[in-house]
Amino acid sequence: MFQINCLNPISKVGLDRLTADYKVTDNMNDAEGVLVRSASMHEMDLPENLLAVARAGAGVNNIPLDKCAKKGIVVFNTPGANANGVKELVIAGMLLAARDVVGGIEWVKASKDNADIAKAAEKEKKKFAGTEVMGKKLGVIGLGAIGVKVANTAVSLGMEVYGYDPYVSVNAAWNLSRSVKHVMNVEEIYADCDYITIHVPLLDSTKGMINKEAISKMKDGVVLLNFARDLLANEADVLEALQSGKVARYVSDFPNPTTAGQPGCIVIPHLGASTEESEDNCAKMAVEEMMDYLENGNIRNSVNYPACDMGVCSQAGRIAIFHKNITNMLNQFTAVIGEKNINISDMTNKSRGEVAYTMLDIESAATQDLVEALQKIDGVFRVRVVK
Ligand SMILES: NC(=O)C1=CN([C@@H]2O[C@H](COP(=O)(O)OP(=O)(O)OC[C@H]3O[C@@H](n4cnc5c(N)ncnc54)[C@H](O)[C@@H]3O)[C@@H](O)[C@H]2O)C=CC1
Numbered sequence: 001m002f003q004i005n006c007l008n009p010i011s012k013v014g015l016d017r018l019t020a021d022y023k024v025t026d027n028m029n030d031a032e033g034v035l036v037r038s039a040s041m042h043e044m045d046l047p048e049n050l051l052a053v054a055r056a057g058a059g060v061n062n063i064p065l066d067k068c069a070k071k072g073i074v075v076f077n078t079p080g081a082n083a084n085g086v087k088e089l090v091i092a093g094m095l096l097a098a099r100d101v102v103g104g105i106e107w108v109k110a111s112k113d114n115a116d117i118a119k120a121a122e123k124e125k126k127k128f129a130g131t132e133v134m135g136k137k138l139g140v141i142g143l144g145a146i147g148v149k150v151a152n153t154a155v156s157l158g159m160e161v162y163g164y165d166p167y168v169s170v171n172a173a174w175n176l177s178r179s180v181k182h183v184m185n186v187e188e189i190y191a192d193c194d195y196i197t198i199h200v201p202l203l204d205s206t207k208g209m210i211n212k213e214a215i216s217k218m219k220d221g222v223v224l225l226n227f228a229r230d231l232l233a234n235e236a237d238v239l240e241a242l243q244s245g246k247v248a249r250y251v252s253d254f255p256n257p258t259t260a261g262q263p264g265c266i267v268i269p270h271l272g273a274s275t276e277e278s279e280d281n282c283a284k285m286a287v288e289e290m291m292d293y294l295e296n297g298n299i300r301n302s303v304n305y306p307a308c309d310m311g312v313c314s315q316a317g318r319i320a321i322f323h324k325n326i327t328n329m330l331n332q333f334t335a336v337i338g339e340k341n342i343n344i345s346d347m348t349n350k351s352r353g354e355v356a357y358t359m360l361d362i363e364s365a366a367t368q369d370l371v372e373a374l375q376k377i378d379g380v381f382r383v384r385v386v387k
């Protein structure tokens with residue numbers, strides 16, 4: 001029986017996939033698996049029995065990835081599962097910046113007791129007039145699951161779209177409309193675009209990338225859209241640019257004391273992925289990845305360990321070893337197993353950066369003695385008996 005703890009509400013469609021071998025617990029300390037959305041895990045003590053964390057979503061900046069890796073805790077996310085939900089809200093955000101729909105709606109609310117509201121509206125509406133997005137230039141920074149969808153939809157709205165992503169995947173490139181202009185230098189986007197939208201992960205290298213210097217290279221009256229993470233922008237610099245008129249609007253999906261209620265800011269309460277469809281897709285994917293890992297040791301869509309798939313174990317035993325990606329580890333594992341007179345019938349060894357994952361199918365069940373001997377090898381983080 002595996003115990004699963006949910007740190008945020010997770011869609012029932014996902015949780016319904018858990019079989020009778022799983023129990024949902026309110027106590028994280030009892031859990032082998034944690035399902036999470038945006039809750040921050042950085043300050044949490046990670047229980048010794050915790051084997052996996054599945055993020056029902058894309059961004060993993062709320063999870064201590066390296067700490068988990070060194071404890072042999074596999075962290076998963078659900079690439080692309082909420083991309084359409086976010087794309088639709090980005091397009092809505094762009095339209096809200098182009099047309100003062102919000103101001104207009106507020107005026108109607110404030111005028112609700114005016115019997116002549118229809119006549120007054122015809123007089124007042126010029127205050128809320130805007131521009132169209134067709135024919136305008138949109139720069140998309142980050143052409144992953146969301147960026148590609150935003151770029152393609154903007155093309156179909158008649159926009160001239162520029163895309164920048166120095167690490168674009170082959171799959172993303174295949175899915176990108178041929179009408180999107182491939183930009184090699186982000187400064188081209190800054191110089192030319194009327195709208196700029198960012199869709200990159202929050203990393204040390206991307207934090208604060210939209211700052212005073214970047215903004216100074218942009219067109220006057222540019223509209224900035226941030227549906228990725230607030231810390232990607234230096235928002236104090238953005239506010240200054242809004243005051244000077246350099247930036248016309250800042251649309252963000254991340255409310256905080258800096259931007260909430262500020263003139264020129266259109267701030268949404270992190271609703272990008274809050275659709276029934278995105279929540280269901282993410283929950284299903286997260287639960288399935290976690291189950292395959294807990295039951296079989298297979299790793300799909302991890303953000304801190306390499307992918308590994310040995311199917312369902314048909315042998316007497318299966319052992320998973322989490323270790324440093326250094327020389328001579330496999331020799332030591334096979335030597336220890338050989339000394340115990342156990343035959344290995346299948347094995348996989350995969351690495352990712354500084355860590356590696358080795359899975360071995362063995363012809364007799366793993367003993368405590370074997371696990372302890374493997375655990376003692378220098379560089380091993382964790383030994384897990386999968387079967
Ligand atoms: N508002 C919301 O509810 C949601 C927000 N997000 C945020 O959006 C981000 C992107 O999500 P996805 O598109 O699903 O992720 P993804 O991993 O599919 O795409 C990210 C892309 O950014 C690119 N990239 C990385 N560093 C870059 C740089 N310096 N310059 C240009 N491109 C760079 C990568 O090559 C990749 O193609 C997530 O990391 C998350 O923070 C994601 C889902 C929902």
Ligand SMILES: O=C(O)CCC(=O)C(=O)O
Pocket residue numbers: 037038056057058059060082270273274
């Ligand atoms: O779970 C959510 O609503 C947040 C989605 C998100 O920000 C992400 O997937 O990165």
